[in-house]
Amino acid sequence: MNDEPFAGIFKESNIFAQRDVLSPHYIPEHLLFRDAQINEIVKAVTPTLRGERGRNLFIYGKTGTGKTSCIKHVIAKIKELSEVRARISYINCRIYNSRYRVLNKITSDHMPLYAKRGYGIIDIYERIINWIEEDGKILIVVLDEIDSVKDLDDLIYTLSRANSDIKSGGVAIVGISNNVGFKEDLDPRSRSTLYEKELVFPPYNSTELSTILKERSERGFKKERIDAAALNLAAAIAANESGDARLALMIISKAGEIAEAKGAEKVTQDFVREASKEAEDEMAYQLVNTLPEHQKLIVYAIALLSLQGSRYKKLTEGSDTYIFSGEVYSKYSGISESMHREPKSSRWYRKYITDLEMQGLIQTYESGKGIRGHTKLIKLAYPPEKIKSTIEKALFKDNEGGEGGAVQDR
Ligand SMILES: Nc1ncnc2c1ncn2[C@@H]1O[C@H](COP(=O)(O)OP(=O)(O)OP(=O)(O)O)[C@@H](O)[C@H]1O
Ligand SMILES: [Mg+2]
Structure with missing residues (x-):
């Protein structure tokens, strides 16, 4: 009976419980195997919470090693604290990819009324400086995917310059990148500013990925709808490929879609194999795009x-x-x-x-x-x-x- 074209779009899934839990944008409550890295981030930003500038931090790790998830986790925790002098701007530099856009994003995060007026860069800079000096704030600027900023040397220069222009308060930079060659391409001055402290996120091994997948699939899939063997296979494939948790998640969620489309009762290893081929291709095209x-x-x-x-x-x-x-x-x-x-x-x-x-x-x-x-x-x-x-x-x-x-x- 196909006279109702949208019949079935709200039909309950036979395989998934909460599909969005398996999406790469989902930030899990618990980040497994990243206690050491989270502690290091906390240690680096703790002085800023007391009103000291602290040291700039640079985070490096291959794609899907949990950098964005960990930093967002720490930011959320800091925002829960009261009476903290630090203010944070999380900036995805893929979108805000120039000095102007980054400074503009900082004003729109903290001074939304001012930001609407389309000022030039010097005005924006001075506005930020005044805002920091009002009560000696510390501004933490998290620059995720920092290698996407086109005039990065200028941006780093401007942010560190702010520290000498500011009479009370300061600016701390957290830079994040998955680009191996990036460090070598930086101007030596920017490099020494940015790399005051460095933190590396290693790729996940197959056991770690299995555990991550298991925890996520308990909420993502309906009970008994995915084999343990299928999960382990997805983890092994992703570990072998790159140790990328995003790829691992993408594989099991695609495998679920394939199983569902075929009306299968369970996600099996065969569906995982099929999905992994699709997922790898998709990642390659995304990579090409960026x-x-x-x-x-x-x-x-x-x-x-x-x-x-x-x-x-x-x-x-x-x-x-x-x-x-x-x-x-x-x-x-x-x-x-x-x-x-x-x-x-x-x-x-x-x-x-x-x-x-x-x-x-x-x-x-x-x-x-x-x-x-x-x-x-x-x-x-x-x-x-x-x-x-x-x-x-x-x-x-x-x-x-x-x-x-x-x-x-x-
Ligand atoms: N330790 C972990 N525990 C649970 N889930 C994780 C963990 N690490 C990563 N993930 C999941 O893997 C996916 C990718 O992680 P994330 O976006 O943090 O990677 P990334 O290091 O920022 O990658 P990229 O360099 O591509 O930006 C997310 O869906 C995240 O929820
Ligand atoms: Mg990221």
């Missing part, structure tokens, strides 16, 4: 060349297309120029290739002595058609977007 512009263009060049096939046919075997690094660089340069971008130097290019390989988007290997002597060969780790269309969507959207798109680089 790459900086020139890395996107490089991946785009690799995808295009993979689709055309290398000029050196011997390197193309079945679906495995390896491409010469030099070919990629000239394709990338051509694309950049046609988009009115200055291509990065070949030194930068090589660094980007290393980054992309570390992120698992490409594989490379050195060819032996051959037609062109020693050279690097590159292969895309995901289907080129899908990568190509993902990047085209992202670039197209930015070009349309006018203000603030990735196009406006430094």
